[in-house]
Structure formats: C-alpha cells, structure tokens
Amino acid sequence: MKKYLYIIAFFLIPIAAAAQRPVPPHSPEVHADDRVTFRYFHPDAKRVILDGEFLSSSQLMAKDATGLWSITVGPVKPDIYPYSFLVDSVQVADPNNTYLFANERFKRSIVDIPGSVPLVHSLRDVPHGKIDYRYYKSATLDTLRRALVYTPPGYDASGKTAYPVLYLIHGGSDTEETWTKVGRAHLIADNLIADGKAVPMIIVMPYGNVRPDPMPSFAQDVVNDLIAFVEDHYRVLKDSKNRAVAGFSVGGGQTLNIGLTHTDKFAYVCSYAPYTATEEFRKNFSSWSPDGNQINNRLKLFTISVGTEDFLYESVKQNISMFKEKGLHVKTYIVPGGHTWMNCRLFLATTLQEIFH
C-alpha cells in the first residue's frame, strides 16, 4: 500500500489496489472570516477530538456518512497555533497538513490564520534573508552538531559589512528548527528589518538539548565552539556589544546561564519564560554575589518576559526578584497568555527591536 501513497495522494485518481482510497480532505481550511475547519478521515474511529491552543477546551468533531470527521471553530484570533487530533485514544498530527511542530517528543501540527492585516511573522513581499542549515564541529561535545543560521537580506559573505549576532535557543524537547518552523524567526526579522525597526543581524539557532550530558556542556559548546564557528564562517562583529543571547523555556534558562556568566561576551541577555529548576542554574545563581555595577555596565539590555498564565509565572517572578535583589537592572515584560509560541514570537519581535542600537 505504501508504494502507492505518492501517486494516490497527489493525483487523487484511483490506481490499482488503492482504488477505494478517498480524496484526501482539505485540512486545515482557514476561511476568510478567520474560522477554521479541521477534517480527519477515519470511518472506524469511535471519537475524534480536536485539541488546539486556540481553544479553551478540546472539541468533539462530527462524523459524516463517509467517515469524514470535521469541525469548524472560531473566528480565531489571527496567529499560528499548535493543534492535534485525539483519535479514540491516540494523539496524531493532522495527516493532511504539511506543517508540523518541530519537536522531539510530540507530533503536533500548526495552523496559520493570517488575518486581513499582516502580523509580525507574516510572509510579506519584502526582501528576504535566508536560513543556512549547517554542521559545526563541537570540541566540547566531540561531535558534529547542527545549527541554523539566518542571514539578513543583502548579506554578502565577502562584503565589507559585518553584522551583530543573536544566539537564539529553543525550548526543551524542541529542535534547532523550532524557532523557524514554529517561531518564524526569519520572517519576523525580515519584516522588522524591512520596516526599519530592527537592524540587519545574523541569528544563530543551535540545538540546545545535550543528552545524556548535563546542561552545562551546552553553555560551553556555545561559548567555545559555536561562536568560533560563526566567526570563522560569517562576517560578524565580535565584541560583546554586538552579541546577544535569547531563548524560551529551557532555552530561557540556558540564556540566563550562558549570558549572565559571560557578560564579557554578551551585552544583551533576553530570557523568555525561563525554566530554571536545574542544577546548572542553582550552581550559577543560588550563592551568586555578583558585582552588580560591573554587570549593569557590561549589559546593554537584560530582559525577562513571561505570560501571567504561564505555569512558570511564579517561578519567573521569583527569579526576577532574585536578580533585582542582587542589584541587576532587569527589564520585564509581563503579558497575558501562557507558555506558548504565540507569546514567544511577540517576545522575539520585541527583542529584535531593542538590540544592537
């Protein structure tokens, strides 16, 4: 059967043994009024439920006589949302949606509701940078590792212009692709650069999950291996005032660990909903006695962002207090919403407008 999948799926015409296979349903179908129809074909399922981050609660889908389950929801606030189907007791990505949430531990789809007004992450007809998929050698981890590198429109590897660099770290169980596939970091940068709101910069997105090694080796990998690789292969500015680190969730904790212990290397430290219940964080900060003035002088910007419905909200507030008690100038963005990539994109859009000016 699988040998026929290509043809059947593409041409929608009956061939050989797959003659009974139905036309693949269109899912998700985003309507002009921001309602969305989801469809899933399964004649034998007893129950199909839609679970999506645009819903306040999961929704039962309805089956028609052909075995096609569907539901129309909304209007939904324009944004990009993760969702999945629960088919009887099995969680699945939408088989007819190309766009998946890049993650090591769950398989969900993402739906893009563009709305009528371009959003900060929309694909617009502006000059576009590109994303390089690269391997770099990590002496720290004794392996080849992957990283994605966004270069802005007009970037010329052999030109005279050198660029500042943002190191941008994904959440735990995400991958090096999550900041582009889900976060649309490249489009956010393209748009803000086109609008004159962000300076052209390079954005480096490494793979942050170091297993089975403990977390600190990732910090060493970034500081010792990744930065050197980037400086060897891209035209970049090499002083701390032209280097930033940011990240979400586990990556937000890594951002604090990497940035605040290397203020000689990073003048911008921007942490989104940081997860900090780690041995590395305790080691770095529980009995930390920093020279607050020195750090404040070195850092041009230190921000912590979090949503009030984030399950880490209380923890993040405690960390903000801790850093303030130690005398650090920390700028905070407390916004509505949870531990979501909808908020992540907004946090990044804010950061891109604040750094390297």
Added chain:
Amino acid sequence: MKKYLYIIAFFLIPIAAAAQRPVPPHSPEVHADDRVTFRYFHPDAKRVILDGEFLSSSQLMAKDATGLWSITVGPVKPDIYPYSFLVDSVQVADPNNTYLFANERFKRSIVDIPGSVPLVHSLRDVPHGKIDYRYYKSATLDTLRRALVYTPPGYDASGKTAYPVLYLIHGGSDTEETWTKVGRAHLIADNLIADGKAVPMIIVMPYGNVRPDPMPSFAQDVVNDLIAFVEDHYRVLKDSKNRAVAGFSVGGGQTLNIGLTHTDKFAYVCSYAPYTATEEFRKNFSSWSPDGNQINNRLKLFTISVGTEDFLYESVKQNISMFKEKGLHVKTYIVPGGHTWMNCRLFLATTLQEIFH
C-alpha cells in the same frame, strides 16, 4: 496538560499535574548489530503494529505490564527507512523520534541504521556544504515560493569560482525538504565531493507540487523564474552543459517534461522511477517527433532509473522503449527494489558522479 509537555519531556522529573507521566521511551533504538527496537507507550491500545519499509510484512508489537509496546527487528541492512505505527486503527509517526518523512499527505518517521561502514549518505567528518532555505518570487505562479539550495564546501558567493547547478525535484506529495530530510542529498554531495567522485556543484530543490494549477505551470516556474533567481543570487555557470535536472516519481515525470523540452537549457536529464500518466506528459511526448540527432548532441547524459519491484516498472520500461524508438540515447539503471527513497539515494549518488565532467 500541553503546557507541561516541554518540561516533562526534557527533564523526566515529576512536576505538578503531570506527575504520573512516564519517562518517554527511547525509540527507535538502533543496536550495534543493526537490530532495531521500536517502542510506543499506550496502555489502552488493543493492538500496535509496526509498519516499515525494512520489513516484508507488518509486525505486531508486544505490550508489557506498564503499557509500553515494543518490538526488536533485524539485523536490518544499513540504510534509512520510513516506518510508522498502527495503533488500533490509527497510523502514527513515532512520537519519540525527531526525524519525520517530509510529506504533505502522510506522517511517517524515518530510522537511520548507520552500520559499521560509512554509506554514501552518512554524516562523515568531511568538509560540509550548507543548505539555504530561500523564498523566490514566481511570476508564473504569482506568489512567493520556497526552495532549498545546497552550496558545496568552500562556496564563496563573491568569489571567482562559478558552479554548475542540478535542479532536483521531489516526489508527488513530498515537499521541498524531502530530498534533504529523507534523501540526504546534501550529505551525499558532501561525501562524493570529498572523495573526488563528484565535482563541486549547487543543488536546487524547489517545491514541485503546484496546486490547484495543472502541472505545466511548474515547468514554466522552473525555466522562467527559478533559474533566473538562482543565477541572480548564486555564482553559477549559465550554459546548458552546466545545468542538470533530476527527480523522483512525479518529480521524475517533471524531469522528463522539463528537461527533454528544454535541451537548450539542460544537458543532463536524469529521471528516477518517473510517473508519467499525466496530461502534460501525453501532450509533450505522445505525438512527439523530435530531431533525435539534435537532442542527442545537446544532451550529455539522459538516464532513466527504476527498481524491478517498483509498481511503475512496466510503465517506465514502456517509456524507455518509447524514447529509444524516437532515436534518443537513454542510459538505463534497472536495479532491485521498489518505489523507495532507499533507491532514490543510490540513483542520486550515481547521477552526481556522472554529471558536469
């Protein structure tokens, strides 16, 4: 629950409401002797079946007392294979495997069995090129389209060296990422270039599915828009002797349509298991009366490859006969195996060693 997925999946420690969530199983686990263990956690499933292209038939997995389903298979011939689980009646990708088959219509995982001897697609410690993710404007289709562009090790956008270009097209319902995510085209090129078996080249991988428009508009997009974009943005050689087109399945049919009707532009046409039951193919070739000598003189290489177990084998043989009857020199590779990406990788490896010499 979903808000906790990140943390739980990464730290494997009980937090809040997710305390009962088990440690994510390791799947797939590839053993040193090329056996592979697959695991899937689902206490409530009545039956879990492993379906993989390394199996002659689907295999029932066994459940332990904790609700973890597993099976060990093999030894399996080292290669990269698609697989999925059938959980009761629902087909799912392996939730604990990061690597997915890039496709619009099915969600399957891929397992990499490296073996003890490096394969043509293995990640080796050789100089690596990079893959650019780019947007280009298609006047033909009046939209921004995505394409991936592999540049070889040492590529310098502003240097003196210009490179030949291979346009490489995926199968029907695949995406512009399938040739790298599943086909490992970039690693095959890195390895063959490092071994002196292929010349450094640029490989352009467009998105071949043009919907709802008929197929011919993709050919126009490639010839009119994509080539111009590549020539504007990369240091490339612009004569037909430095331009090749290749593709698999639906993309193999597109390869014939694009290449053989534009021998002024492509001196290399390499088609893998082409699907040709299309209106475009009929229009181009059913009453075609080519000047065989002229085409043979223009083409430095015209190949058609197919496996003897491919469901398109008979159709491909008929097309080979048809092209021979029309006087064309066509080199054929008839190999064991089916309509698979295992064969695709080998077809590409052969092509890369044959073009641009």
